[in-house]
Amino acid sequence: MAEALMLCLAALFSLTGMGWLALSLEVHWRQLFGRRAELSASTANWLRLAGWSSLLLSAVLCFIADRPSMAVLVWVMLLAAAATTIALLLAWRAHWLRILALRIGA
Amino acid sequence: MKDSFLNRMTWLHTWLGLVLGFVLMAAFFFGALSVFDREIDRWAIPETRFDPQPMPSFDTLLQPVYARLKPHPVDMAATQQRVIGELPHPDTLPMSSLWAYTTHRDPLLQIGAEFDVPNKLKDDADEHAHVHGWATIDPRSGEFLHNNKLKIGSEWFYPMHYQLNWAWLNLGAWLVGLAGFTMLVALVTGVIMHRKIFREFFSFRPGKRTQRSALDLHNLSGVVALPFLFFFAFTGLVIFAGTLYFPVGHTLLKPLHEQHEVLEAQRTGLPHEPSGVAAPLASVDAMVAEARRRWAARDMPGEVGLLMIEHLGDANGYVSLYRAGSDQVALVGQAIHFKASIGEVLREEPPPSALGSINEFLTGLHLQHFEHWLLRWLYVLGGLLGCVCIATGFIFFVEKRKRKHADSGSQGSRVVDALAVATVTGMLIAAIGMLVVNRLLPADLGGKGDWEKLAFWVFWIVALLHALVRSAPVAQARINPAWREQCRGIAVLAVAAVGLNWLTTGDHLFKTVFTDTYWAVAGVDLSLLVTAGLAVWSARKLAQRAQTHAAAMAAEVAHG
Incomplete structure (x- = not known):
């Protein structure tokens, strides 16, 4: 049961990680907050840092849940699933991702 | 100098991908099914x-x-x-x-x-x-x-994945091996050609022209699943x-x-x-x-x-x-x-x-004989992303050329498109049709398995013929209606398979999920229903696209 929880959290963090990395790109930032929304360099840096940390955290959780040889596979595949999900959300339900911008976007 | 190198890479990617893409599509699709091969066995042999x-x-x-x-x-x-x-x-x-x-x-x-x-x-x-x-x-x-x-x-499905069920001289296995090697080449050349990997990492714009959105999906699926695609082609x-x-x-x-x-x-x-x-x-x-x-x-x-x-x-x-x-x-x-x-x-x-x-x-x-259900499903996703990558590659190939071919009277994109229909929707029809026939034939029929194999090939050939017969619009730079018709066919067959499983074995979804849980059969049934839903949705989208296209053409003619 603890393993299932770890894996769920790992999936969640890979999703938020990919989401933040997507927001750090101007084109997607504007998709969410309008064409003229400015993405400052410092915001972009923060988003990038949050994104990579989140992905790293997801990796750590994978390694806690499974033995290393298995965890590598799970993590790499989770990244693919998360990136696909974020891309599809950006295509059809982009506003859902505003939640990831927290207060930075307000 | 740099441009000619890029041109050569593009040429290699396009033509190798086109010729062996059909084999790769089968390898990835049946590979994705093979992740749950034992579960499909349970579905097909109720005892x-x-x-x-x-x-x-x-x-x-x-x-x-x-x-x-x-x-x-x-x-x-x-x-x-x-x-x-x-x-x-x-x-x-x-x-x-x-x-x-x-x-x-x-x-x-x-x-x-x-x-x-x-x-x-x-x-x-x-x-x-x-x-x-x-x-x-x-x-x-x-x-x-x-x-x-x-x-x-x-x-x-499993031997289909690695030898196309073509045992003669091991040709099937050699062909799949060649396709696997091609996959590695296609991935390397694809990465070289794709110059905005990071900037367009998450880009999918379904609202754009078919050619653009197909290329978006091609890049997206290829890039996010790159480690999976590379390692599975390589380890294969x-x-x-x-x-x-x-x-x-x-x-x-x-x-x-x-x-x-x-x-x-x-x-x-x-x-x-x-x-x-x-x-x-x-x-x-x-x-x-x-x-x-x-x-x-x-x-x-x-x-x-x-x-x-x-x-x-x-x-x-x-x-x-x-x-x-x-x-x-x-x-x-x-x-x-x-x-x-x-x-x-x-x-x-x-x-x-x-x-x-x-x-x-x-x-x-x-x-993958290990016990890890999450990773198993992630592998299915990886395999399907591989299919999306190859299928959108075909669509991009056709979209890029069909107007030029329509003007010059060439049939090239028409044939490629029909083959693409047969390998994308036709393959699903063959696989799901086989399951339907499995439930229709009596359990004690002699040589039941041979009839099922025959049904698989018949469904597939019929799908190919249908795609060819309906392909004329492509030669006029329009969409082949076979795409949406076969999507509807998939939906009908998938729902029929689930219904027949219920009728012939009494194992309906409420029972296999809740009262007498048996995930192997429930999983196959649920996947079939999801497939049916996606097929209906795709058919509707394709019909809309054909209509807007027709309206645009009509407007063009009126203005012309």
Whole structure:
């Protein structure tokens, strides 16, 4: 049961990680907050840092849940699933991702 | 200079991808299905819908089963070609070795044996004077699975994945190997061509022209699944490299290979040859108990996954027990070998060398006999992303050329598009149609499996013909209506399969999910329903797109 929880959290963090990395790109930032929304360099840096940390955290959780040889596979595949999900959300339900911008976007 | 290099890469990517993409599509799609091959088997053979079983007792259950196992007629016929003189009656051939293999997902047990043949071989270099027998049994009763049954998952979709069910001269396997190599080339050239990997990492713009959105999806699926696609193409090649593609151990380096076998036998103490002195078989169950005790003592408790006995009935005979790899990437491991006549441990295998571990990891990650349901589903997703990547590659190819072809009167994009329809929606129709036929045919029909195979090919050929017949609009730069028509066909077949499963077995989804949970069947049913939903949605989107396109064309004509 603890393993299932770890894996769920790992999936969640890979999703938020990919989401933040997507927001750090101007084109997607504007998709969410309008064409003229400015993405400052410092915001972009923060988003990038949050994104990579989140992905790293997801990796750590994978390694806690499974033995290393298995965890590598799970993590790499989770990244693919998360990136696909974020891309599809950006295509059809982009506003859902505003939640990831927290207060930075307000 | 740089431009011509890029052009060459583009040329390679386009044409290799187009020619072998059709094979790759089958490899990825049936590979994705093979992740759940055992579950599809349960769906297709309702009498085997019970829980996975551990390796049964050898002494009480398996021993009498092996006494009933005889050489398989198919291998008898194949061996007859290689030997001088008539083979003796299969019932008289002595069994010289045997094996049994199971995983944490198998209700049924696969068993097999080798039988000695007294005949001389036609070819001196060929020294395999054996004929094989194999069977699938119910490990609770020892009953053989009736031979009219086809395990659609593991005996049809799975071999389709790596050899296209085309065994003649191994051509299917060679073709898939070539396609796997092409995949590696396509990935490398694709990355070189795609100059905005990071900027467009998440880009998919479904609202744009078909050509643009197809390219978006092509890039997206190719990039996010890059590690998966690369490693699965690569490990697929590794799995076959030693046995099929470069069997140097049996050709070029044969003397070395044999010498190695003899030396290995000396080093490990496991006899390479029978002694010629008859000996009884001690209790194998006691050996299993000892093996399990030793695994538990090493802090890796487990079940027996693979059981083998070499030199049966001989004083040199030995029993090998391999631990099932449910909790590791490698298929099986931690082998312990026992002297068959007295049951004492001959050798406990040390952990594999670094190279051995890498090999076990690479093959294991592809063959996936481990227990990890999340990773299993992620693999399905990876396989489907591979399919999306290839399918959108076809669509992009057609979209880029069809207007030019329409102006010049060329039929090129029309033919490619029809082939794409047959490999994308047609393949789904063949696979799901086969499941429908499986539920329609009576369970005791002789040669039921052969009818199912025939139905698979018929569905596929009909889908191809339909795509070709309906392809005329492509030559006028419009969409082939076969795309949406076949999507509707998929939806109808998928719903029919679920309904027929309910009607013929009584296993409806409410029962398999809630009251009498059986995820193997529920999972197949649910996947079929999701497929039906996606197919209906796609058909609707395609119809909308055709309408807007027609309106735009009409406006153009009116203005023109």
